[in-house]
Amino acid sequence: MADEATLAQQGSPENPQRKKFKLHFPTAITVLFIVMIFAQILTFIVPAGSYSKLQYNADAEAFVITHPDESTETMEATQDTLTKLGISGKIEDYTSGAISKPVAIPDTYERLDSKPQGVIEFLLAPISGVYDTIDIILFVFILGGCIGVLNKIGALNAAVFALSRLTKGKEFILIIVLSLLMIIGGTTFGLGEETIALYPILMPVFLVAGYDAMTCIAVIFVGASVGTMYSTLNPFAIGVATKAAGINMAEQMNWRFIALVIGSIMAIAYVLWYAHQVRKDPSKSVCYDMKEKIEERWGGQGEVLEFTGRMKLSLLVFLGAFIVLVWGIVAKQWWFDNMTAVFLAAAAILAFTCGLAEEDFMDTFIEGAADLMSVALVCGVARAVNILLENGLISDTILNYFSGVVNGMSPLIFIVVMLLVYIVLGFFINSSSGLAVLSIPIMAPLGDAVGVSRAAIIAAYNYGQGLISYITPTGLILASLAMVDVPFSRWLKFITPLLIATVALNAVLLIAQVAFG
Numbered sequence: 001m002a003d004e005a006t007l008a009q010q011g012s013p014e015n016p017q018r019k020k021f022k023l024h025f026p027t028a029i030t031v032l033f034i035v036m037i038f039a040q041i042l043t044f045i046v047p048a049g050s051y052s053k054l055q056y057n058a059d060a061e062a063f064v065i066t067h068p069d070e071s072t073e074t075m076e077a078t079q080d081t082l083t084k085l086g087i088s089g090k091i092e093d094y095t096s097g098a099i100s101k102p103v104a105i106p107d108t109y110e111r112l113d114s115k116p117q118g119v120i121e122f123l124l125a126p127i128s129g130v131y132d133t134i135d136i137i138l139f140v141f142i143l144g145g146c147i148g149v150l151n152k153i154g155a156l157n158a159a160v161f162a163l164s165r166l167t168k169g170k171e172f173i174l175i176i177v178l179s180l181l182m183i184i185g186g187t188t189f190g191l192g193e194e195t196i197a198l199y200p201i202l203m204p205v206f207l208v209a210g211y212d213a214m215t216c217i218a219v220i221f222v223g224a225s226v227g228t229m230y231s232t233l234n235p236f237a238i239g240v241a242t243k244a245a246g247i248n249m250a251e252q253m254n255w256r257f258i259a260l261v262i263g264s265i266m267a268i269a270y271v272l273w274y275a276h277q278v279r280k281d282p283s284k285s286v287c288y289d290m291k292e293k294i295e296e297r298w299g300g301q302g303e304v305l306e307f308t309g310r311m312k313l314s315l316l317v318f319l320g321a322f323i324v325l326v327w328g329i330v331a332k333q334w335w336f337d338n339m340t341a342v343f344l345a346a347a348a349i350l351a352f353t354c355g356l357a358e359e360d361f362m363d364t365f366i367e368g369a370a371d372l373m374s375v376a377l378v379c380g381v382a383r384a385v386n387i388l389l390e391n392g393l394i395s396d397t398i399l400n401y402f403s404g405v406v407n408g409m410s411p412l413i414f415i416v417v418m419l420l421v422y423i424v425l426g427f428f429i430n431s432s433s434g435l436a437v438l439s440i441p442i443m444a445p446l447g448d449a450v451g452v453s454r455a456a457i458i459a460a461y462n463y464g465q466g467l468i469s470y471i472t473p474t475g476l477i478l479a480s481l482a483m484v485d486v487p488f489s490r491w492l493k494f495i496t497p498l499l500i501a502t503v504a505l506n507a508v509l510l511i512a513q514v515a516f517g
Helices: 002-010 028-045 079-085 091-095 119-132 134-152 155-166 171-189 193-208 213-229 235-245 253-280 288-298 309-332 336-353 358-371 373-391 395-406 411-428 432-450 454-468 477-484 488-516
Strands: 053-057 062-066 072-076
Touching: 028 119, 028 373, 072 079, 079 091, 119 134, 119 373, 134 235, 134 309, 134 336, 134 358, 134 373, 155 309, 171 193, 171 213, 171 253, 171 309, 193 213, 193 477, 213 253, 213 454, 213 477, 213 488, 235 336, 235 432, 235 454, 253 454, 253 488, 309 336, 336 358, 358 373, 373 395, 373 432, 411 432, 411 454, 411 488, 432 454, 454 488, 477 488
Parallel strands: none
Antiparallel strands: 053 062, 062 072
């Protein structure tokens, strides 16, 4: 006790000089600004250069090639033209608009006069980045507003309690159903920060069922993380990445669904195994020594919420918007303008179904949109990095260097290397959308050079950033653990076996996609 008192005194305000310095890992936006500074410095160091770029002109029904000296020429839009230029892909990918961004033509790189980016260019880059990603940003705000309204009326919480009543006596079903809901949320719209509100509701339910706090965290956090890792329609991951790569969101979606099913089964099986061990023997819990403290805080807060007709109707409106969204993406190749319009319509309907007064509804909607402000800013700032590299004319120089490094590399080795690269990148930029717009325009053409599809590169990006999200301090995990007072060290003990297994699974999935996709 004396030692504890001494330590407490050393850290007290009366002894500020005895406080220990604590390292603080910067936030995603701060990291992006650091990367911007690094990118700016590179424009002074890396030689400038450019590839000739090919882009399909729908009005002329022809390919337009822009050379490094900015001169242009037109070529017939045929498969033979692509073959002659050494560009992989089918002509239909270009004529249909699936590949809309300019594509670097192999072996056309030329050195240019240096164009370093100064202070003014640095300050203008994030502003231009926001302009370039305004379609994504607006979608983020509308979606955040809808989620804010549903949280305000308690629709999500009441739905969870309704599930807990249905599974009484068969609590393992609750784990499966809730995990699936988290996975669906992650794979469709990147469910993440919104899950924080679920911990106060679900903790009492899991404790009463005989499970521990880690089971609750695993169901919510692992479920949402698995869904995001194996995103199928998530506009913040797949949507941004496919746009950055210039391909259609529906391309190789079958592989995304296969990965989602296999990854979900493995994750849910692990959580069920752990939960069963804890229920059978509480001492098997990784936070068993904290059992009394946790139960004292959460044991008596299981208030039952009535699942009203308004809540059910509002949830149906929200889910209906996702059904329309899925149809639009798959059948009509919608992008963010139409996707935003769908949720804007859903928000208008929610105004009448949620039961809130007009002023309260608008305040809640705006607060919900504000909750996702950081996501919106990350999109713009991340794009600024590419703007600095592009305006400094070094993006193609970097691409040319790495093309030489991977030249002749086996496609199977290449895709595994990409997975490792994205695990590292995901640690520093823990934002699926930010990482996509920052890296995909550089990484996707590298796949072309070794015969790996851009969809496979996007899969490597998805799997890598999803894997590191399990443990990165810049992500959501620390906030989730703080909600239930569980130390990070206990989380590492719980998640390590699943993390190792998932690394192996993702490598196998990528190899299979490249070999048979």
